[in-house]
Amino acid sequence: MAGAETSNLLQTPLNDTHIAWGGRMVGFAGYAMPVQYKGIVDEHNHTRNEASLFDVSHMGQVAVKGADHETAARALESLMPGDLVGLKPGEMRYTLLLNDNGGIEDDLIVTRPAEAGTDGTLLIVFNAGRKDHDVAILKAALGDKLDIDTFFDSKALLALQGPKAADVLSRYCDLPQKLSFMNAAAATIEGIDVYVSRAGYTGEDGFELSVANEDAVKLAELLVSNDEVEPAGLGARDSLRLEAGLCLYGHDMDDQRDPISAGLIFAIGKGRRVEGGFPGASKVQKLIADGVAEKRVGILFEGRMPVREGADIVDESGNPIGKVTSGTFGPTIGSPVAFAYVQAEKAKIGTELTAIVRGKPAKGTVTKLPFTPANYVRL
């Protein structure tokens, strides 16, 4: 239970603010980040019922620019299987960076801004732990076709998440009335320039606000000054995303794992599943056609014992048939929940499975994801 050593870690612009708010700082992806303030369960529940502010400034914000939208989108499509050419101005899309074996190098969001003068620009948010690696891949493959700018040391990212997020943000701008889920636009909040997207990773309605480092503290303090808003840390973010059925890179997927067995076929454009033209396309197409050996499933367990990453899943005879990649006690659902990769024939909804925790069996059932209903707002 010793405190984590955080002195050699990078800091986000909100570091002192987290400490002032009572955040317990831990190391995550090379950054000092708050794992919690008052407590993970309180913060989890507050996000489901009200609104929470998360600092996700450690994530990698990147802009690429080509001659026009089609040029930039086609270039990215040579590395990513999403339909990026088809993005309309203001739309954003979840997709993947794939390798030649069809393994997942990262999962990410690409946004096509709508503002005047942005034609040919695409904004990307990568995972914190992969951003340097991802930018190296982009520069090696596309450096002669696109301008690639990183904002790792200049822009912060705040996530305002929860059913009251729209009410709160409406006090400062009209975007909650205009933006649908997975759309983005620029706004000015109390004189601060922000780029707002209606997105997040909690399963709730919410917004992510990209802001210059020097304005980040002011914006965070402004949002938290609303009665509905409390700060929340990485602990709640993890339990919220698990209940929401959302994968965490490095746990539920990695560079050895293909998107089909991971249940991420939605990150591959429908046309692109046929046309290919992305790294590992032939392998991915073969998996779509022939099926996969293992599938990621959601498992809801009986009792209260959390079933965590690394636990074996066994059949009636005790033979291993899979492994848990993420798991915790889901505060909203009131049961232990997990993702696991299991043999495809055991992946059907309703299949009863057993996990082994410290030598003891935990009985569970393959359950449709998300565990908790998604509350995304589509206008």
Add this chain to the structure above:
Amino acid sequence: MSDTKYTEDHEYIRVEGNQGTVGITDYAQGQLGDVVFVDVPEVGAKFSKGDEVAVVESVKAASEIYAPVSGTIVAVNETLADEPGLVNSDPVVNGWFFKIEIDDAGELEGLLDENAYKAHID
């Protein structure tokens, strides 16, 4: 008459006669956060000092609890199965984990008294 001793791993053992009641300290529960499950040992099981005897789970992580002394489990706190939050709200009185019959009272000498434990967490 009882006497409470502490381990450096933040367990307490409240000694009455040849039995000790074991749980985690208020400081420890605050560090762990919301407890969602406690994996308690079986009555009758024997442990040596330092053995892993129980596991306390928060949303974030599982933490092992080690036997503060050698002995035999004589009771476990069944209430924790339904109310693991007692470990947070009332760790010392109602949030105890198990009672152990102490093999060798001499092992208690190596544990911290209240003042030494307070110094340990400061």
